Amino acid sequence: TQIPGSSQYFILGMVAYSNQAKKNILKIPANIIAEKGGVSKNVAKLLAKSVKSMAKTDFGIGVTGIAGPGGGSKEKPVGTVFIAIDTENKKICKKFNFSGSRLNVRKKTALKALELLSSLIAKSNV
Numbered sequence: 001t002q003i004p005g006s007s008q009y010f011i012l013g014m015v016a017y018s019n020q021a022k023k024n025i026l027k028i029p030a031n032i033i034a035e036k037g038g039v040s041k042n043v044a045k046l047l048a049k050s051v052k053s054m055a056k057t058d059f060g061i062g063v064t065g066i067a068g069p070g071g072g073s074k075e076k077p078v079g080t081v082f083i084a085i086d087t088e089n090k091k092i093c094k095k096f097n098f099s100g101s102r103l104n105v106r107k108k109t110a111l112k113a114l115e116l117l118s119s120l121i122a123k124s125n126v
Helices: 019-024 030-036 041-055 102-124
Strands: 059-065 080-087 091-097
Touching: 019 030, 030 041, 041 059, 041 080, 041 091, 059 102, 080 102, 091 102
Parallel strands: none
Antiparallel strands: 059 080, 080 091
């Protein structure tokens, strides 16, 4: 990161871009990906749970989506994003439909993930 001292709270970041990486590295079951798709609520939740477990942290964030410009479908158009946060006491997953360029979708996704995490932390008094 660009913030000095962030290693005190940021333990692990991982980009498992392909479904193969999701299966092999983060242990997302192949049948879930086959049934629900790599961009789904189920996969986002499992990504958050897996990264939390791997890093041995209090919070895990899982994000999966279609940033574009191609790759969308009628059911999951470009801009479809699922953001999940896994904690010991609470698990949330929200679906978003962001607009704009690939870069804008990615920026909006990152900001929303941090906003959700910040809100969750504030509510839990951590």
